[in-house]
Amino acid sequence: MKYLDEYRDVKIAHKLAAEIRRRSTRPWVLMEICGGQTHTLMRYGIDDLLGDSVQLVHGPGCPVCVTPLEMIDRAIALARRPDVTLVSYGDMLRVPGSETDLFHVKAEGGDVRVVYSPTDAVQLARTQPGRQVVFFAIGFETTAPAHAMAVLQAERLQLQNFTLLVSHVLVPPAIRTLLGSPKNRVQGFIAPGHVCTVVGVRDYEELVHEFHVPIVVGGFEPIDLLEAIHMLVTQLEEGRAEVENQYSRSVQYEGNQPAQKAVALVFEVSDRKWRGIGSIPESGLQLKERFAGFDAERRFDLADVRAEEPTECISAEVLLGLKKPTDCPAFGTRCTPEKPLGAPMVSSEGACAAYYQYRRHLVTL
Amino acid sequence: MRRTTNTGVISLHSELVSNDETKDLTAFSCPVPLPAGERILLGHGSGGKLSADLLQDVFLPAIGNPVLNRLEDQAIVTLNGARLAITTDSFVVKPLIFRGGDVGSLAVHGTINDLAMGGAKPLWLSVAFILEEGLPIETLRRVVASMRDAAANAGVQIVAGDTKVVEKGSADGIFINTTGIGLVREGVTLSATQARPGDSILVSGMLGDHGIAILAEREGIQFETAVQSDSAPLHALVASLLEATHDVRCLRDPTRGGLSSTLNEIAASSGVGMELLETSIPVREEVRGACEMLGLDPLYVANEGKLVAIVAPDSAETALRALQNHPLGKDACIIGGVTAEHPRMVVMRTPFGTTRIVDMLAGDQLPRIC
Numbered sequence: 001m002k003y004l005d006e007y008r009d010v011k012i013a014h015k016l017a018a019e020i021r022r023r024s025t026r027p028w029v030l031m032e033i034c035g036g037q038t039h040t041l042m043r044y045g046i047d048d049l050l051g052d053s054v055q056l057v058h059g060p061g062c063p064v065c066v067t068p069l070e071m072i073d074r075a076i077a078l079a080r081r082p083d084v085t086l087v088s089y090g091d092m093l094r095v096p097g098s099e100t101d102l103f104h105v106k107a108e109g110g111d112v113r114v115v116y117s118p119t120d121a122v123q124l125a126r127t128q129p130g131r132q133v134v135f136f137a138i139g140f141e142t143t144a145p146a147h148a149m150a151v152l153q154a155e156r157l158q159l160q161n162f163t164l165l166v167s168h169v170l171v172p173p174a175i176r177t178l179l180g181s182p183k184n185r186v187q188g189f190i191a192p193g194h195v196c197t198v199v200g201v202r203d204y205e206e207l208v209h210e211f212h213v214p215i216v217v218g219g220f221e222p223i224d225l226l227e228a229i230h231m232l233v234t235q236l237e238e239g240r241a242e243v244e245n246q247y248s249r250s251v252q253y254e255g256n257q258p259a260q261k262a263v264a265l266v267f268e269v270s271d272r273k274w275r276g277i278g279s280i281p282e283s284g285l286q287l288k289e290r291f292a293g294f295d296a297e298r299r300f301d302l303a304d305v306r307a308e309e310p311t312e313c314i315s316a317e318v319l320l321g322l323k324k325p326t327d328c329p330a331f332g333t334r335c336t337p338e339k340p341l342g343a344p345m346v347s348s349e350g351a352c353a354a355y356y357q358y359r360r361h362l363v364t365l
Numbered sequence: 366m367r368r369t370t371n372t373g374v375i376s377l378h379s380e381l382v383s384n385d386e387t388k389d390l391t392a393f394s395c396p397v398p399l400p401a402g403e404r405i406l407l408g409h410g411s412g413g414k415l416s417a418d419l420l421q422d423v424f425l426p427a428i429g430n431p432v433l434n435r436l437e438d439q440a441i442v443t444l445n446g447a448r449l450a451i452t453t454d455s456f457v458v459k460p461l462i463f464r465g466g467d468v469g470s471l472a473v474h475g476t477i478n479d480l481a482m483g484g485a486k487p488l489w490l491s492v493a494f495i496l497e498e499g500l501p502i503e504t505l506r507r508v509v510a511s512m513r514d515a516a517a518n519a520g521v522q523i524v525a526g527d528t529k530v531v532e533k534g535s536a537d538g539i540f541i542n543t544t545g546i547g548l549v550r551e552g553v554t555l556s557a558t559q560a561r562p563g564d565s566i567l568v569s570g571m572l573g574d575h576g577i578a579i580l581a582e583r584e585g586i587q588f589e590t591a592v593q594s595d596s597a598p599l600h601a602l603v604a605s606l607l608e609a610t611h612d613v614r615c616l617r618d619p620t621r622g623g624l625s626s627t628l629n630e631i632a633a634s635s636g637v638g639m640e641l642l643e644t645s646i647p648v649r650e651e652v653r654g655a656c657e658m659l660g661l662d663p664l665y666v667a668n669e670g671k672l673v674a675i676v677a678p679d680s681a682e683t684a685l686r687a688l689q690n691h692p693l694g695k696d697a698c699i700i701g702g703v704t705a706e707h708p709r710m711v712v713m714r715t716p717f718g719t720t721r722i723v724d725m726l727a728g729d730q731l732p733r734i735c
Contacts, residue, residue, distance in 0.1 A: 045719025
């Protein structure tokens, strides 16, 4: 396939892998932030190609995985209301809340719909004025512009029956949290290419200056990731710490400014809880006061729906790259994609699910 | 966020730190257990693991018997010395009419194919309609005409039928059940239990066309060249294959759940492993593109006019040529082999020389977010 096969070229991949192995003098610990990148690494067995030259740990960039239990419970509470149509991205349906998941609520008769675009939810609100349509707006900087557009569209259409249940998180505060941890082992980051396509690379420069850690903005195909790893290893071996852009075919320094404007118009930065990690100040987005009418948490009384994260789950260590999914004693036995115990086993972008789906044959359960 | 006492600074990851210090990993317990199996989920109909669970937990304990327990695509029973193949299937596709077919032709082809996979010549079909109140009769007329044409082209007769109408909202337009009866060819015994290490795995053509055609129609996605459903009757293709070689061990049509579910089923039934070569899996460019865009894997996407054949090693080339000489098998290829290693597991060798598992679908295939 044009524009894709070039980035899956076997010869180039082997050449890059050999170069990384040659260059690396010790097993550098590198983290790919985005779950999409984790998925590619596992699917193509990139870690196998690299041997001991680098150790790849998997970051918190799976939006489904880091959405807090409480928000999932709130979505479930909304979906159970007879007057509500809850609209969501597909992955969200299987994520376990405290007691159940949206698939089961749907089976009980809840009106739960899956869409690819939040503007489809706006359309739904338009065509069924008698029902409250709530879109479960989760994700990183990548999904925020589309969510902002949906709100702006709903405002223009003067829709009284459209709201967002917002659970938006931002990547740089998560990296900052990780780097500030006394337990941090990560020596270089592959920054998420799609997030940077939207927001640009400025935030990452600040992180580099603050923590003196190399960051390479990377894409999502095997060659992208091998190139990004190669760039990181080169920086580390040369003692440099800079932001470099491997994914230049998509990411520009300033990012996508119209998208940023739409987000800035509709959302403001707020504290957010991350599932498995805890609360991080200024790590997410909430609707601005002007758009309070589109906030599901204000339209519906959800304050009573509270949930505490279970303290037993090791997803915290997995999401922060301190442990591999296979370090969990429940991995692949009591915790599988059909019966996930924690969120990283749910979405195919989750580190545990990626390991389970693609690499199970290489570990002893 | 909590304040940690030892340092006096605000720790953003205090929960993580305290977890790590206090947790006894051997006592790891399920933090969010889900109530299992209390209601039917859509995933129970996806042809993957949940469907298999339903068979094992509900159907077989209640109505299992030696014929049913074989879990092939068709039952084979003996009557006065003749081996009859019997199968039944319901069709609930949405939209009712799509590029390359409609629910009527699909209902004829699907049941013919389940008979053909048992090495049977399809002879008779019954058809039962469940119609939703308010359905335009014109739509029904079109679907029935399409069934007539599909049956005539395949040389089978529709010999019995039934119609029920349910209240608006209790069904989605038209649901069709077809039951088929066929006569198994002499000397032919095909079964998912017969795959042996060394056997070759063949597919008869491009994968994923049907699923993507349906999804495109449903999601309103346009392609430069439209993807059409591959819905087709495979009995003639099977006849040519079985005439060419006696070494076919098993035939299956990879419908819902796609190639991955079919191969996992065969691997499990035969207690063998399988290794596929990623570069040899035939998928149309448009289908690959749509899958990339929609976050799907073509190995899990449904087909309605393709078969998988497990063939003894010495006859693989003969079988391949027999498939390729038929119009419905012109894109056939060998995609891998059966192994003694990693029994009950299907493993893909990537173009990079690394391997990964090709798992059975757990629940429905869900589109990824980014």
